[in-house]
Amino acid sequence: MNYQSRSKIIISFLKRLAPYVEAEVKDLGFPIKDVFSSGIETEGSLNDCIKLNLNLRCASQVRYSLKWFEANHPDDVYQNLMTIDWENIIAPDGYFSVTNSVDHPSVTNTMFINVRVKDAVVDRIRERTQSRPNSGPEMTGAVIHLHWRGDEAEVFIDTSGETLAKHNYRKIPGKAPMLEALASATIMASKWNAQSPFVNPMCGSGTLAIEAALMATDQRPGLLRENYAFMHFTGYNENIYKEELKTLRMRVKEIPNLKIIASDNRQDAIDISKVNAELAGVDHLIEFTLCDFADTTIPETPGVLFINPEYGERMGELTELETTYARLGDFMKKKCQGWMGYIFTGNMDLAKKIGLKANRRIEFYSAQLDCRLLEYELYGGSRRTTEPKKKGLET
Numbered sequence: 001m002n003y004q005s006r007s008k009i010i011i012s013f014l015k016r017l018a019p020y021v022e023a024e025v026k027d028l029g030f031p032i033k034d035v036f037s038s039g040i041e042t043e044g045s046l047n048d049c050i051k052l053n054l055n056l057r058c059a060s061q062v063r064y065s066l067k068w069f070e071a072n073h074p075d076d077v078y079q080n081l082m083t084i085d086w087e088n089i090i091a092p093d094g095y096f097s098v099t100n101s102v103d104h105p106s107v108t109n110t111m112f113i114n115v116r117v118k119d120a121v122v123d124r125i126r127e128r129t130q131s132r133p134n135s136g137p138e139m140t141g142a143v144i145h146l147h148w149r150g151d152e153a154e155v156f157i158d159t160s161g162e163t164l165a166k167h168n169y170r171k172i173p174g175k176a177p178m179l180e181a182l183a184s185a186t187i188m189a190s191k192w193n194a195q196s197p198f199v200n201p202m203c204g205s206g207t208l209a210i211e212a213a214l215m216a217t218d219q220r221p222g223l224l225r226e227n228y229a230f231m232h233f234t235g236y237n238e239n240i241y242k243e244e245l246k247t248l249r250m251r252v253k254e255i256p257n258l259k260i261i262a263s264d265n266r267q268d269a270i271d272i273s274k275v276n277a278e279l280a281g282v283d284h285l286i287e288f289t290l291c292d293f294a295d296t297t298i299p300e301t302p303g304v305l306f307i308n309p310e311y312g313e314r315m316g317e318l319t320e321l322e323t324t325y326a327r328l329g330d331f332m333k334k335k336c337q338g339w340m341g342y343i344f345t346g347n348m349d350l351a352k353k354i355g356l357k358a359n360r361r362i363e364f365y366s367a368q369l370d371c372r373l374l375e376y377e378l379y380g381g382s383r384r385t386t387e388p389k390k391k392g393l394e395t
Contacts, residue, residue, distance in 0.1 A: 001089045001235035003046040008033075008065035010147075010156065011040045013058055013181065014165065016364050020058045020185040028055055047240050049159040050230055054222025054244050057184040057215070060165045063145050063156035071153040073106050074116045077146065081120035081155060085128075089157070089234055090121065092131035095141035096232070099158060102148045117146050117155075142232040161229030167214075168224045169280035172272045173205055178308055178344070180221075182366060183211045186373050189362050190304055191340050195255055197303030201293035201331075203262035206273025206286070208306055213282035216255050220248045224280060259303070263289040263296040294331045302338040305378075311347035318350075325353035332356065332378050341376035348372065 009030075013021045015038050022032060022040055028051065034041040044052075052062045066089075069080040090096050098114040098121075107113050118135050121144065126132045143158035165181035178186075187208065192198055194216040200209045214221075222245065230236060264270055270290050277283040289296065293307070307328060312318050332341045333356065345351050346369040351358075360375035 001046070001233055003235050003237060003240070006043055006045050009042045009044050009049060009052070010063045010065070011042065011052065011056070011059050012038055012061045012063065013040075014038065014060065014179070014365060017058050017181065017185045020188045021056065023188070024056050024058060025052070028052065046157070046159065046230060046233070046235075047237075050228075050241055051244055053160055053164060053228050053230065054241075054248060055220050056164055057167075057211075057221055058165075058181045058188070060163045060181065061145075061158055061160045062164070063158050063160075066155050066157060068152070068154045070151050071104075071148060072151050074113055077113065077148070077153060078116050078120045080153070081117060082124050084124065084155070086121045086124045087128040090125065090133050090142050090232075091234055092125055092129040092133060094133040094232060096121065096133055096135050097137060097139050097141065097143045097161075098135065098146070099143060100146040100148070102146065104148055104150070107148075113146065113148070117144060139229070140227065141229070143229040157229075157233060159228065159230040161227070164221065167211075167221045167280075169210065170205060170207065170276050171279060172275055175204065175269075176310070177205045178207050178366065180207060180211060182364065183207045184215065186342075186344055186362075186364065187212055187215060187306070189373055190306065190342050190375070192304040192306075195258070197259040197261070197299045197301055199261045199296060199298060199303065199305045201263045201296045201305070201307050202309050203264045203273055203288075204269055204308065206262055206269075206276050206288075208308060209260055209262035209273070209286050210277050210280050210282055212306075213258075213260050213277070213285040214280060216258055216260070217282070217285070218251050218253050219281070220251070223248055223252075258285060259299050259301075260286045261289065261297055261299075262286055263291050263293060265290070265292050294327060294335070298335050298339070303340075305332065305336050305339050305341045306344075307342070308344045311345045311350055321347075321350055322353050325350045326355065329354035329356050332376060336378045339378045341378050343374045343376075344371060345374065346371040 030042040049062050071077050098117045102110050102113050122132045139161040143161050145156040145158040147154045167180040198212045270288050277286050356376050358374040362373040364371045
């Protein structure tokens with residue numbers, strides 16, 4: 001398979017992350033052809049997909065289009081896929097998985113359409129080579145993706161495999177963790193300039209503090225992962241991958257006097273955070289403290305305070321959380337003057353207990369829960385002028 005041929009590329013992501021993925025794609029020099037609720041269309045080669053996979057913080061999958069066709073029945077899918085030269089795409093002794101996004105009245109079980117795709121690939125390769133690859137649900141080898149809506153279908157090479165939304169350092173997730181891609185997007189949405197202090201009380205498993213450290217030092221997710229689906233298609237050149245890795249390593253930088261503080265009142269949370277930070281290679285950049293959030297050290301130089309408190313969806317009693325949110329407001333008002341404050345929550349009723357007026361309410365989803373990132377300019381007696389200058393992205 002030719003890794004240099006250009007085609008449509010669809011980058012998928014969680015809903016409401018479009019502005020952040022779009023900014024990343026543009027920063028990498030790729031054209032934006034279209035933007036929709038959970039995907040961006042660009043164009044490039046399979047070698048370009050390698051670069052996208054290793055660099056993107058907020059995306060989920062990078063898919064390279066093979067063929068568009070009309071389909072009104074699973075048999076139409078089978079027949080069209082049989083015309084693709086799979087013997088030049090997947091090794092006869094290889095392994096592949098099938099995923100789909102299908103909405104068609106002829107399909108009542110999406111697993112069935114996966115089988116039809118698998119059959120087409122296997123039958124074509126067996127016809128041409130008298131051998132056949134293995135297939136299964138584990139996303140450890142090549143991955144084929146079918147997108148089918150109405151009478152329009154398109155088959156893609158999924159170059160990512162396992163989702164990019166997980167950055168591969170969080171071996172111990174902790175309780176109700178924020179997905180790494182979401183954490184990256186919320187930090188991008190803030191006005192943090194990646195140089196001023198970043199303070200994260202209630203750090204949980206440490207995801208926000210770790211992502212902040214990775215972003216400040218320009219360490220890309222590809223440095224923390226060793227297997228992608230693009231490695232398992234015929235024509236893959238490992239040297240292209242190694243060159244991109246080399247580029248990523250050369251981009252890593254030091255920020256003198258970078259101050260990232262993470263605190264939690266649970267010893268197990270601090271222990272988990274330290275392990276995760278060590279796996280991410282940023283444990284030396286984060287100061288972890290066991291304390292109540294109100295006792296968290298706030299540096300004299302203003303920066304960004306970022307808190308992801310419990311919001312009653314999976315844990316915590318509502319009455320206790322009302323008290324906690326009121327205390328958060330007092331803490332920000334009394335101890336964080338001159339800072340930018342951010343609270344990420346899925347409970348706007350609890351957010352009212354903070355008692356401060358948010359100047360921005362940025363929309364996100366956490367799993368299926370409608371959430372907001374609330375931004376507070378924490379002025380003291382008079383407005384300070386030393387706050388971070390970076391302009392945040394807003395959905």
